[in-house]
Amino acid sequence: MTQAIARTPAFPSKLPHVGTxxxxxxxxxxxxxxxxxxxxxxxxxxxxxxxxxAVTAAMQAGHNQYPPMxxxxxxxxxxxxxIQALHGRAYNPNTxxxxxxxxxxAIITAILAIVHxxxxxxxxxxxxxxxxxxxxLAGGKAVRVPLTPGTFRPDFAKISAAITPxxxxxxxxxxHNPSATIWTAEEMRQLEDLLAPTDxxxxxxxxxxxxxxxxxxxxxxxxxxxxxxRAFIVSSFGKTFHVTGWKVGTVAAPxxxxxxxxxxxxxxxxxxxxxMQHGLAAYLQDPxxxxxxxxxxxxxxxxxxxxxxxxxFKLLPSTGSYFQCVDISAISDLNEADFCQWLTRExxxxxxxxxxFYGDGFDQRVVRFCFAKKDExxxxxxxxLRKL
Numbered sequence: 001m002t003q004a005i006a007r008t009p010a011f012p013s014k015l016p017h018v019g020t021x022x023x024x025x026x027x028x029x030x031x032x033x034x035x036x037x038x039x040x041x042x043x044x045x046x047x048x049x050x051x052x053x054a055v056t057a058a059m060q061a062g063h064n065q066y067p068p069m070x071x072x073x074x075x076x077x078x079x080x081x082x083i084q085a086l087h088g089r090a091y092n093p094n095t096x097x098x099x100x101x102x103x104x105x106a107i108i109t110a111i112l113a114i115v116h117x118x119x120x121x122x123x124x125x126x127x128x129x130x131x132x133x134x135x136x137l138a139g140g141k142a143v144r145v146p147l148t149p150g151t152f153r154p155d156f157a158k159i160s161a162a163i164t165p166x167x168x169x170x171x172x173x174x175x176h177n178p179s180a181t182i183w184t185a186e187e188m189r190q191l192e193d194l195l196a197p198t199d200x201x202x203x204x205x206x207x208x209x210x211x212x213x214x215x216x217x218x219x220x221x222x223x224x225x226x227x228x229x230r231a232f233i234v235s236s237f238g239k240t241f242h243v244t245g246w247k248v249g250t251v252a253a254p255x256x257x258x259x260x261x262x263x264x265x266x267x268x269x270x271x272x273x274x275x276m277q278h279g280l281a282a283y284l285q286d287p288x289x290x291x292x293x294x295x296x297x298x299x300x301x302x303x304x305x306x307x308x309x310x311x312x313f314k315l316l317p318s319t320g321s322y323f324q325c326v327d328i329s330a331i332s333d334l335n336e337a338d339f340c341q342w343l344t345r346e347x348x349x350x351x352x353x354x355x356x357f358y359g360d361g362f363d364q365r366v367v368r369f370c371f372a373k374k375d376e377x378x379x380x381x382x383x384x385l386r387k388l
Contacts, residue, residue: 014136014137015133015136015137018133021129022129022352022353022356023039023040023041023129023352026039026040026340026344026350026351026352027039027040027350029341029344029345029350030344030350033344033345033348034348035344035345035347035348035349035350036348036349036350036377036380036381036384037350038349038350038351038369038370038371038373038381039340039344039350039351039352039368039369039370040352040370041177041244041322041323041370041372042244042245042370042372043242043244043372043373044372044373044374044377045242045373045374046242047241047242047243048241048242048283048289050283051241051243051279051280051283052279054278054279054280054282054283055275055276055278055279055280056275056279057279057282058274058275058276058277058278058279058282059275061278063274063275063278064274064275065274066270066271066274067271067272067274067277068271069262069265069266069270069271070097070098070099070262070265070271071097071098071099071250071271071272071277072099072274072277072278072281073093073094074277074278074281075099075277075278075280075281075284076093076094076097076098076099077093077281078280078281078284078285079091079093079097079099079235079250079252079284080092080093080096080097080252082284082287082290083220083222083233083252085287086218086220087220087222087223088222088223089222089223089225089228091222091252092255095255095258095259096252096253096254096255096258097250097251097252097258098250098251098253098258098261098262098265099248099249099250099271099272099277100234100248100249100250100251100265100269100272101247101248101249101269101272101273102236102238102247102248102249103205103207103234103235103236103238103239103249104130105247105249105268105269106232106234106249106250106251107130107131107134107171107203107205108130108134108137108268109251109261109264109265109268110203110232110234110251110253110261111134111135111137111138111140111169111203112134112137112138112264112268113257113260113261113263113264114168114169114201114257114260115135115138115139115140115168115169116138116139116140116168117138117139117140118139118140118166119138119139119140119141119166119167119168119169120140120141120142120143120164120166120167120168121135121140121141121142121143121167121168121169121170121171122143122145122159122162122163122167122169122170122171123135123142123143123144123145123170123171124144124145124146124147124154124159124171124172125144125145125146125147125357125358125359125362126147126152126178126179126354126357126358126362127144127171127173127357128173128177128205128357129356129357131171132144132359140168141166142359143162143167144358144359144360145158145159145162146158146358146362147176147179149362149364150364151181152176152179152181153181153187154172154183154187154190154191156190156191156194159191159194160194163198163200167198167200168200169200169201169202169203170191170195170200170201170202170203171202171203171205172191172202172203172204172205172221173204173205173206174204174205174206174218174219174320175206175208175209175211175212175218175319175320175321176320176321177207177208177321177323178323178325178352178354178357178368179316179323179325179354180316180317180318180319180320180321180323180324180325180368181319181320182212182216182218182219182319182320183219184219185219185223187219188219188221188223188224188227189224191227192224192226192227193226195226195227195230196226200230201230201231201232201257202221202227202230202231202232203231203232203234204220204221204227204231204232204233204234205234206218206220206221206233206234206235207234207235207236207239207249208239208320208321208322209235209240210239210240210290210291210293210294211239211293211294211297211320211321211322212294212319212320213294213297213298213301213318213319213320214298214319216319216320218320220233221233222252228254229254230254230257231253231257232251232252232257232261233251233252233253234249234251235249235250235251235252236248236249236250237249237250237280240289240290240293241280241283241289241290242372246273246276247273248272248273248276248277248280297322297371297372300322300371300372300373300375300378301318301322301324301371303371303375303378303379304324304369304371304378304382305318305324307378307379307382307385307386308324308326308382308385308386310386311385311386311388312330312331312388313326313327313328313330313331313385313388314326314327314329314330322370322371322372323368323369323370323371324368324369324370324371325354325366325367325368325369326366326367326369327365327366328365328366328367329365331388335353335355335363335365336353336354336355336356336363336364336365336366336367337353337355337356337363339353339367340352340353340367343367347384347385347387347388348384349369349381349384349385351367351368351369352367352370353367353368354366354367354368369381
């Protein structure tokens with residue numbers, strides 16, 4: 001009897017154009033060259049010890065088995081209370097709030113719940129790198145509409161022109177990664193008016209909601225009745241409480257949308273880490289940590305901007321998120337990607353090219369730094385960058 005030859009069958013990739021993300025590539029390069037990593041967006045400082053203690057207490061109290069599929073009631077109630085206090089909209093914690101395994105899972109779950117093969121979803125370039133693969137995995141088509149180069153403001157004429165009978169949804173992000181801009185109330189009202197006569201759904205990625213600076217307010221889709229009625233609003237405890245590795249987020253949506261969302265959620269993760277949920281529910285009883293977050297990150301933004309003020313980097317506005325974009329035109333003739341490689345190897349600071357966030361690799365000589373770092377980390381990076 002002849003032995004069968006072991007062979008891994010070939011099959012067509014569902015994401016043939018997707019490789020390793022730029023964040024992984026640049027973080028690996030930063031480690032290799034012992035560079036200060038201002039590329040990938042995560043803090044290098046610890047969360048509040050009270051939060052760790054709350055999770056530890058939950059584990060010790062025996063909260064270690066499956067929680068309810070949509071999340072524990074106490075955490076959903078705390079999230080609903082927070083949204084009402086900040087944005088004036090009441091969500092039913094039983095039927096309109098779901099706890100997710102981070103914001104990335106929330107976004108793909110919303111897309112899988114609503115997008116059918118052949119549907120179109122509008123995304124605004126530059127955008128976070130999970131959006132388009134999520135749409136393609138659902139069998140949909142991503143329709144990329146550029147934000148205005150230089151200012152990164154939404155162009156409503158272009159958004160309107162992109163709408164077709166096949167448009168199922170639009171995905172927006174404010175505060176915006178990577179540009180560090182925020183949508184104004186007037187822009188949210190323009191979107192509300194544009195969508196009013198349609199059945200287009202909205203996915204509003206608001207993971208940087210508590211990082212808005214200079215006295216501005218975050219304009220959540222929850223504040224606008226015409227948007228809230230059609231929106232999945234995505235938030236992240238990881239971003240808010242400096243625990244990105246915990247991967248816990250939330251989705252607020254009307255009951256009819258939530259029902260469809262949970263149909264998918266129960267089969268792609270079922271539910272989310274139990275003691276983390278109990279710890280977060282206890283920690284949310286005091287709003288001080290997230291109410292103080294704008295001032296906390298504004299101080300880091302200002303430290304970083306002041307440190308670069310005398311350099312040849314041209315600072316773009318940073319009105320929200322924990323990112324700072326800079327124009328490199330006065331420093332180098334390299335394109336963005338090559339400049340970031342050179343900066344990491346030769347200067348010892350890692351950044352991310354904005355071209356990585358565009359479908360066509362649009363290069364405008366702008367790179368992104370993350371300032372969610374200890375002050376001493378930022379000062380070490382600034383010392384190296386000022387040599388340029």
